[in-house]
Amino acid sequence: MASNKPNKLAFLSMPAPASYVAGLGRGASGFTTRSDIGPAREGPSAEVIAEAQARRGEEAEVEPEQFQDPDNEYGLFAGTTYEADDEEADKIYDFVDQNMDARRRARREAREEAEMAKHRAERPKLQQQFADLKRGLSVVTDEEWESIPEVGNLTRKKRRRDERSFVVPDSVIVGDRGKGEYESSLDARQQEHGGFETPADSGTLTNFVEIGQARDKILSLKLDQISGTATAAGSASSVDPKGYLTSLNSVVLKTDAEIGDIKRARMLFDSLVKSNPKHSPGWIAAAALEEHAGRMVAARKLIKMGCEQCPTSEDVWLEAARLHNNDDAKVILANAVQHVGQSVKIWLAAADLEHDNKAKRRVLRKALEHIPNSVRLWKETVNLEDSIADARILLARAVEVLPLSVELWLALARLETPERAKAVLNKARKAVPTSHDIWIAAGRLLEQEAYVEGKSEADREKELAVVDKTIEAGVRELRRHQVLLTRDQWLKEAERCEEEGSPRTCEAIVKATVAMEVEEEDRLDTWVGDAEAAEARGHVGTARAIFAYALHVFPDKRDLWRRAADLEKAHGTRESLDAILERAVHHCPQAEVLWLMWAKEKWLCGDVPRAREVLEKAFEANPESEQIWLAAVKLEAENGERTVARKLLIRARTVADTERIWMKSAVFERQQGEKDQALETVAAALKKYPKFAKLYMVQGQIHQSRKDFAAARASYAAGLKAVPKDVTLWILASRLEEPRARAFVDVLWAEAVAVEERAGGAAQAKAMLARGLQECPSSGLLWSQAIWAEARPQRKARSVDALKKAQDDPLVICTVARLFWAERKIEKARQWFGRSIAANPDVGDTWAWWLKFERQHGTKEHQDEVINKCIAAEPQHGATWQAIAKADENMGKSVKEILELVAAALH
Structure with missing residues (x-):
């Protein structure tokens, strides 16, 4: 009875579908080989592959050419004509893109820089963290370096010891036994000539006395031979017997390596001169090699052969003359003239061999007969x-032969009289235009x-x-002959004329050429830059000439006049x-600074009446100028004219x-002791200017000087109410209310720190x-306080941070100088004090700290230098300086006196 169950293996014998490809689900594809031609099946179609990819969830690939025009291989619009309108449109789009990018670039770069600075601040490099330690290494002395101990084993690991041992042979022990022994006896057997017997391997005896006698005898025979009165040919000997032994000391002993190098070089040069005998550098190098080897005879022989092979080379003849003595060199150069009579070097070398000027002139005149067109020979x-x-006669002949030589024309003009020099220069100008x-x-x-x-x-x-x-005509003529010197070249010529003592010619050159090659809108900046560079x-003369020309073109530029005045003040005279x-x-009557500068110079010269005249003229030109009125008041007050000064202030207020x-009127009355009048002046002023x-401050200080603290407190309170953002007013109020100062110092960090220190709360x-450094990270005053707040070992590192945060701040730099002062580094402290002054x-x-430092460690010259520089700078600010300078008892004192008082008050 047959079974009805289906056979599971029956599909193996079934034919494959028409579109089946093994492994298609894994991404495989069908292909055909040569053996498959015929019965081989075609691969799956595109539709089948697309269906399989869709089942896997993959997207189909899009071919880039599927949307192209089939009639156009490179693009849809590739066949169209690119016209001018298209080009213009593309340029416009590019211009717009560039502008948009430039607009964003500044913000982008700023943002990137801020991010980079923040990153570096948060994560500094190791090099930056140890920068202060590296700087400290510069002051380590040699003794401290030598006292540094050697590096030991810091790994805390036990090293394995080599416990191997070896047995020393007996022969080594026996051989080493006699190494440290000394022979304490000599062989007493003495020969009849006084020598000792020295046993040798062959059994013979060496007598050193006989060897010395033989050496002396041979040397004497040698000297006798070379110092004979006549040689075998009958000529006198040229050897100096006395200098023979001395010359032996100059003999240089060469090593085997040097001798080997000389031999190899000699072979190379020998091959060179044989293969190319007409090559003069080869003969010169071969002779130089023999000279280096000490073989002068061979060197002279080689250079002689070189002269025979290369008779037209001046270098060979010159080398031959150098290798021979003076007399032989004359003969050699006489022969050289026969072959290279047009060589200037040969004739000059021949003249140098002569020791008499008359003989030299004879040689050079003979040379001029052969080479009349050589400027150097003339x-x-x-x-x-x-x-x-x-x-003069020679130069006259020279310019006839060489009319194009400018040097000869100028030399002839220098030797002539002024009138004849003019004629010479006119001829030169026509010959060389x-x-x-x-x-x-x-x-x-x-x-x-x-x-x-x-x-x-x-x-x-x-x-x-x-x-x-003349200079103007020269520049014009040179242009006509196409000689175009640049403006910089002309300015260099002007500087050369100034150096050689011709200031007016320098000025003429500047006038004629400084405006060349300069755009009209750039003239002022360019000329100022040229003057400063000069x-x-x-x-200074060139700079003065440039300023003079610029002022002629721009007479109404007050800043230009100020620069010219500064130049004269630094390098000129008072006149x-x-x-x-x-x-x-005269040209800028409204420029107050020029009037004040002129009046001040007159005052400094001691000409007070002339200074008054200047200020009177300034009043006429600027009747409402505040600075001129105050300058006049200061002039009268400093010279003891108090009544005149008071009248000037009354008139100025009107x-x-x-x-x-x-304000100056009230201060003047306070300094004169008229405090009631000063208070009346302040009260009248506050009605007009309640926000000043x-x-x-003046009102409060007057009350405070009278011990009327309630009135002073009321003045400061009224001021704080009218001007709540004035820092100085807050400070004065806080110092008046020292016990209750904390209520006023929320934003006045520096004063707050000082109050806490005075209260003892470190x-x-x-x-x-x-907190103050967080709010004001670049405050030099706070950083200075921060440095002194640290313990002594940490102050140096704190100063490095301060210099990074508050760059070029004079208070920080002064603090660093004081740190060097405390460490007894005198020169560094002096340098940093100078940097602080240069900063502000x-x-x-x-200035007071610097003077105090020089009083302790400097010389009298250093102290005078600080005082003179301070007087020239006329400082106006500083906590201690302002407190002392504005005190009523110091009214009228000079800068030097104030400096002395401040230096004494600092501690």
Whole structure:
């Protein structure tokens, strides 16, 4: 009975579907080989593959070319014409993209820089963390370096010891036994000649006395041979017997390596001269090698062969003359002239061999017969002439032969009289119209004539005006002949004229050329930069000329006048400074700073009446100028005219009527002891200017000096109510209310720290200081307090942080200088005090600290230098400086006196 169950293996004998590909579900694909040609089936179609990929959840690949135009292989619009409109549109789009990118670039770069700075602040490099320690290594002395112990084993690991041992043979022990022994006896057997017997391997005896005698005998025979009166040929010997032994000391012993190198080089040079005998450098090198090896005879022989093989090479003849003595060299150079008579070097070398000027002149004149067109030969010949007349005759002949040599023309002009020099320069100008040196020489000649003694100022000015016209004509002619020197080249020529003592020619060159190659809108900046660069190079005359021309073009530029005045103040005379300031106020009468500068210079010169006249003229030009009124008051007050000063202040309050004039009036009355009048002036001023904080300060200080603390408190309170953001007013109020100061110092961190320190709360002061540094991370005053708040070992590291956060702050730099002072590093402290002054010379406390330092460690010269610089800087600020300078009892004291008081008060 047959079973009805289906056979599970029957599908193996079934034929595969038409589109079946083994492993298609795993990503396989059908392929056809050469053996499958014929009965092989085709692979699945694209639809079948897509259906299978869809069942697996894969996306069908999109061919990039399926959307292309079948008629266009490269794109839909590739066949169209790219016209000018399309190009313009593309440029516009590119321009817009560039502008958008530039607009975002600044913000992007700023954001990136901020992020980078924050990252570096949070995660500094190890190099930055140990920077202060590395800087400290620069002061380590040699003794401290040598005292550093050697590095030991710090790994705390026990090292394995080599416990192997070896047995020493007996022969080694026996052999080493006699190493440390000494022989204490000599062989007493003495020979008849006085020597000792020395046993040798062969059994013979060596007598050192006989060896010494034989050596002396051989040396004497050698000397006798070389010092004979006649040689075998009958000629006198040229060997110096006395200098023979001395010459032996100069013999250089060469090592085997050097000898080997010389031999190899000799073989190479020998091959070179044989393969190419007409190559002169080969003969010269071969002779130099033999000279280096000490074989002078061989060297001379080689160079002689070189002269025979290369008779037209001047270098070979010169080398041959060098290798021979003076007499032989003359013969060699005489032969050289026969072959290379046109060589200037040969003739000059022949002249150098002569020791008599007459013989040298004879050689050089013979050379000029062969080479008349050599400028160098003419110059050497002229230099050997003893008389100016002979030199003039030679130069006259030289310029006839060489009319294009500017050097010879100028040399001839220098030897002639002024009138004949003009004729010479005119001929030179016609012969060489492209030389600017001739025109400059002509200008200098005219300038020298103008300064001849006995001429009036009018005649001198006329002749100097000709210098300007000559240089101007020269520049014009050079342009006509296509000689285009740049503006920088002309300025260098002007500086050269200044160095050689021709300031008017320098000025003429600047006038004629400084405006070349400069755009109209850039003229002022360019000329100022040129003048400053010339001044930096030490050419004050050139800088002065540039400023003079710029002021001629821009007479109404007050800043330009100020720069010119500063130049004269630094490098000129009082007369030149007075002249430039007088011209300045004439052209810029509204420039208050120029009037004040002129009046101050007159005052410093001791000419007080002239200073008053200047200020009177300034009043006429600027009747409402606050600075001029106050300058006049200061002038009268400093010179003891108190009544005049008071009248000027009353008049100033009427004419100018500014808040600062009212404040100065009150201060003046307070300094004169008229405190009631000062309070009346302040009260009148506050009605007009209730928002001016300094009026409240003056009022409060007057009450405080009278011990009327209630009135002072009321003045400060009124000021704080009117001007709540004025820091100084808050500080004055806090110091008045020292016990209750904490209520006023929420934002005045520095004063708050000082209050806490005075109260004895060091911890509270440090906490307050930390809060202040968080709010004001770049405050130099807070960082200075932070440095001193640290213990001595930590101050150095704290100062490094301060310098990073508050760069170029004078208070921080002064604090660092004081740290070096405390460590007895005198030179470094002096350098850092100088840096602090350079950062801000207006801080008087820094000057006082520097003077205090020099009083302790410096010399009298150092102290005078600090005082003089402080007087020139005239500082106005500083906590201690302002407190002392504005005290009533110090009214009228000079800067030097205030400096002394501040230095004494600092501790």
